[in-house]
Amino acid sequence: MIAVGLVVLMLIAIVQSSTISMLTDDETKNLTSLNLDTLDSKNVDVLRQLLNQETIIRITLVKNVNALMKDMLTLQEKLTAAENRICKIHTSTDHEISKLKEEVKLLKTENDFLKNNSVHIKADIDHLNKNLSDFSNTLTDVKIEVRYLSITLFEINANMRETAEMLQHHNDSMEHIKSNIADKDQQQTAVLIEQETRHTRVIDEILNTTRSLNADLDQYKTDQWRLSASVSSLELFRNNQTNAKCDQNQEIAFTASVTSSSSTWNSGTLIFDVVITNTGNGYNPSTGVFTSPISGTYVFYITAVEYGAQFLRIDIVLNSVSKVRAYGHSAASYQTGTNMVVLELQKGDSVWVRHSSGKGYISQSIPLTTFSGYLIS
Numbered sequence: 001m002i003a004v005g006l007v008v009l010m011l012i013a014i015v016q017s018s019t020i021s022m023l024t025d026d027e028t029k030n031l032t033s034l035n036l037d038t039l040d041s042k043n044v045d046v047l048r049q050l051l052n053q054e055t056i057i058r059i060t061l062v063k064n065v066n067a068l069m070k071d072m073l074t075l076q077e078k079l080t081a082a083e084n085r086i087c088k089i090h091t092s093t094d095h096e097i098s099k100l101k102e103e104v105k106l107l108k109t110e111n112d113f114l115k116n117n118s119v120h121i122k123a124d125i126d127h128l129n130k131n132l133s134d135f136s137n138t139l140t141d142v143k144i145e146v147r148y149l150s151i152t153l154f155e156i157n158a159n160m161r162e163t164a165e166m167l168q169h170h171n172d173s174m175e176h177i178k179s180n181i182a183d184k185d186q187q188q189t190a191v192l193i194e195q196e197t198r199h200t201r202v203i204d205e206i207l208n209t210t211r212s213l214n215a216d217l218d219q220y221k222t223d224q225w226r227l228s229a230s231v232s233s234l235e236l237f238r239n240n241q242t243n244a245k246c247d248q249n250q251e252i253a254f255t256a257s258v259t260s261s262s263s264t265w266n267s268g269t270l271i272f273d274v275v276i277t278n279t280g281n282g283y284n285p286s287t288g289v290f291t292s293p294i295s296g297t298y299v300f301y302i303t304a305v306e307y308g309a310q311f312l313r314i315d316i317v318l319n320s321v322s323k324v325r326a327y328g329h330s331a332a333s334y335q336t337g338t339n340m341v342v343l344e345l346q347k348g349d350s351v352w353v354r355h356s357s358g359k360g361y362i363s364q365s366i367p368l369t370t371f372s373g374y375l376i377s
Contacts, residue, residue, distance in 0.1 A: 252282055292351075298376065304361050
């Protein structure tokens with residue numbers, strides 16, 4: 001733009017110098033300075049016309065020069081504005097470059113931290129693999145024990161069938177004896193009465209034995225059901241751990257318990273104040289609330305033993321909304337209520353155990369009433 005201004009100034013100087021009359025041999029002369037005596041009237045007219053045209057050309061050139069000056073001033077103003085904008089752009093660009101450099105430094109720092117942390121995470125994964133191996137061995141032992149219990153149940157069923165057959169045989173014998181009593185004399189009647197008494201005593205003992213065997217069978221069925229549920233839960237836990245062991249972001253799990261019983265607890269949150277496992281630090285033993293560190297699919301499991309014959313209902317709640325309920329009935333003492341739920345959580349969601357109805361719970365030094373959860377994906 002400066003070069004253009006210089007060219008315009010040179011053009012103005014050339015135009016101004018060219019306004020000197022060519023008709024007067026580059027000398028500025030008025031019409032009155034001409035020697036009209038030497039010219040005839042025809043030449044005078046021609047000369048006047050030429051001078052008039054020269055005057056018109058001069059006026060036109062002056063106007064063009066003024067217009068060019070104005071254009072040059074406008075160009076200079078625009079050049080100044082453009083230079084100001086360029087300075088602002090340079091300043092903004094420098095500031096952004098400085099910010100980008102700072103962000104690059106932060107990223108390098110985070111990268112170094114992640115590299116250092118990956119070593120610890122790898123050690124944790126190795127430890128988890130070792131625990132899973134031990135857990136698999138324990139699970140195999142549990143399966144063997146379940147098979148033994150199943151065999152025992154089959155033997156009990158066979159014994160019950162034999163007992164029932166014996167009872168039927170004794171009943172048939174009693175009917176036969178009763179039919180023969182009328183044909184025998186008084187002495188034989190006394191003997192038969194004594195035999196009937198002994199048979200009645202034997203039948204009572206058999207009935208008591210049958211009731212005891214039925215109770216044992218029910219207890220074995222309950223134990224088998226609980227062991228099957230435990231095996232299924234352990235299988236699910238092992239599968240989830242196997243699927244998640246290679247993902248560093250899925251190491252979130254907790255188990256907490258209460259080690260003291262209460263016969264009066266009847267409202268609010270059940271706080272499991274003893275932490276057994278708290279990988280990922282999502283569970284708070286002071287409040288009894290688990291807060292999701294990351295979004296994902298979680299499994300939660302509750303076990304609660306009622307106090308005496310007092311019934312108990314408790315809920316697993318997500319952000320104050322009840323999702324599932326565990327119920328211990330008052331038909332017998334120390335009934336166990338259990339339940340499990342799979343929930344989709346967002347980061348920051350809260351899950352805890354809340355009282356629904358009833359009161360009291362039982363626990364011991366080895367926990368009975370527990371709350372567990374873990375991330376599966």
